[in-house]
Structure formats: structure tokens, C-alpha cells
Amino acid sequence: MITESQYDDKAVDFREMVAAGDYFLHTLKKGQVIRILDLEGNQAADTLFFNAEDPGERYSAMDTIREQGNVYLTAGSVLRSNENNPMLEIIADTCGRHDTLGGACATESNTVRYALEKRCMHACRDSWMLAIAEHPEYGLDKRDISHNINFFMNVPVTEAGGLTFADGISAPGKYVEMRACMDVIVLISNCPQLNNPCNGYNPTPVAVLIWDQ
């Protein structure tokens, strides 16, 4: 559902660019609003959320889609944890649909999906591994790295049970915006994938904006 933001970009409290292939790790306070902005279009932001008080509680794709009864994410979707608690709510979305089935790219899955020799190409899970290795203060480990959201990705499910990786439906300037229902750690891998037509084989930067109220 296309829903425009109520927030003014000029009054933003925090803004950071995330280059393709980099990670973004930040704690969002309850009530704060985060926007992920697709600057050049058809980028994928592979995102995980954790309860900042207790990182063993984290975003759960299955709790989220089961409780909303729908496989796609958009404005109005409540992102739920593995304890089935609301973590964030999507309050604005100019893209209309985001994927949470397809998961993140990994060097290991790249060998299966594309070719065995793709093993050393940079992948989202490597960005997450670097993030948790460089930031032990967040208390995250490999067990916490699970089934994520792919903001700006379109992965349609057919009625016959197929899963298709469609061309992106995002475009330069499209964004998704969420309000935190609890203090949450945000971990984004700005996808470096060079093998997937979804991003036109051209990973590009995204921006993260945060409003305090």
C-alpha cells in the first residue's frame, strides 16, 4: 500500500549513507522513526532487528507473516519478534511491497544459486558477520543471524506455489519508514549482490534517516 511519509527530511535528527556492500548497525529508541531510502533505485536492504534489551529476541519472518496472514510487507505491517511481540510498524512505504521470504545472499548459497566458483564474491551474510565481529558490545552472534527482511525486493509467490525473483519495483527516491515499538538494534546489509537481475547487477547506496519523535 503506497503511503507517503508525514516526516520532514529537513527536520531529520540523524542521517547516514550506507554504500553498497557495507553494513549499518544502530540502536533505535522506542518511538523513533527510521526511514530507509533507496537513492538510485532497485537496491535491496537486507535487514535484521533485535530487541536492544535482550538480543535473543529478534525479528521473525514467520511470526510476522503468520500473524498478518500475508507474505508481503508494506505500510501497516507489524514486524514481529520470535516472541511474537511487535518490534516496529511500517508507517510509510512508497514502494508498495517488500520481501521477507527470500532471505539474504550468502557466499555459501551463492555457490548453489549461481555457480560453485562464486564462493568468494561479497555477500550480505558476510557483511552481517563483519558487523557482529566488529561490535561485540551489541551481544550478537551467528545464532542471531536469521531470516530477514529484504526491503525494496519483490519476490512474488504464485498461486501454484512458485517463488519468482521479479524485477525490482523500487525506483530512485523510494523509501520505507518504520516506528519502533521497543528499543531495537537495526542491522542492515546493503546488498552487494552482482548475480541477480533484481538490482540490474549494479548495487547502489541507500540512506538511513532517523527522527526522534
Place this chain on the structure above:
Amino acid sequence: MNEYQYSTEIPGGGHWSFRMRRGTQLRLTDLHGGGNAGMLFYNPENLLERYNAPDTLKCQHTFRLSRGNCLYSDMGRIFASIIEDDHGWHDTVCGNTRYSHIAEKWGARDYQHHRNGWFQNGHDAFLVEMEKYGLNRQDLAANVNWFSKVATDKEGNLYLDDTTARAGDRVVLRFEMDTLVILHSCPHPLSQADSYPALPIQVELGLAAPIASDDVCRNWCEENQRGFQNNALYHLGT
């Protein structure tokens, strides 16, 4: 090979775990029809390697699991192949019931008052089995729900299609590497049954036949051929 050396019945709302060796197979039977078996997979030699639903789906371009599909770990390897399947469509995205779901739908029943007639939930059932191996909620991944067909409409709305369930439906998994299997027989979270569906699942364990050149799982797609190559590399020297 169809000799199963061990057979047991998991009553509805139960849980169990076992370690499968490479080259063994597991046959599940939905004895009454409409049953559900939740399942998770871990590498017993490295519990950090576990079933990965997104990789399983996207590597095979499918939202449903059936004969020919392989169950992938997060390390690009195959835990098990679905070599036979009567049901045709199994779910791996809806997760589990929780205590609150069960209480809301079918009323709260606890062990103190109802003994073995209590209503267990899938989430707690998994946690109980997982803790026995040092695994906890951080290790909980998206699980398979055998015998539950969850489809979507054009808008992506999910529904549980129980019209295809038949008594005696079977699914057979052939293990391609040593695997710790965690199992529960609690209801599917989208179940609309009038009363708590306490439906038993039969589990049979045996040895698998060698993989033939025309193997349906290995040849299902180029991705699966590469998955088997990753397993061969993992088993190099054995």
C-alpha cells in the same frame, strides 16, 4: 530398499528428536489425515549449521516443498532430500503455534488438570527438545510443517488448504549428511479445526538406497546438483 528397522507413533501434540546418519531415511505418515509435523534440522557436529528456509525456497524457486526438493542448511549443503511424497505441498514459512494461539482457539488445557490430554504448542515443544542439545530460542529457525499446505492468493494472503489431506499420506526424507532432527506433532498455526487436532504421526527409520544417476532430487534443478557437489566436498575422504 523399503525395510524400516524402527517404527514409532508420535501422538498428536508430542515432540521428539533423533540423530539421522548420512545414508539413512525417515518416513513420516499422517495416520489419520490433517496431521502436522513441525521439523528443524541441525548439523550435530556444528550446531551453528541449521536448516535455512529462505535458501531452500530460493535455491529451488519454490514456495512449497515436495518430492524432488532438498532441504538446505545455511552453509550451502543439503541435510535431506524429499525422495517420496504423497501430499504434494508442505509449508516452511508459518512457524508454530504458541500457548496463546492454542488458548484462544481451543481453550487453555494444562498438564495439572488434563494430564496427557493437555494441549501442547509447537513453539514450546521445539524449545524443550532443543534445550537437550544446548540449543535455545536464538537457534530457532523457520521450520518445515509437514502435511500442511499453505498457499497464497494473488495478493499474498495465506491460507491453509486442508482439503488435500488424506489418511496415510507419506513423505520420505533421505539424509545426505548427519543431521539432528527436532520434531513436534502439534497443530499447524493456521489450523481452523473445531477442536484441538491431536493427530498422530508415524515415524519410521531405515537405510536409504544408494543414489542412482537418475535421482529425482539431485536432478531436480542445476542448483540441487551444485548442492550435492557441496555435500561431496564436505564428505571428502569419507
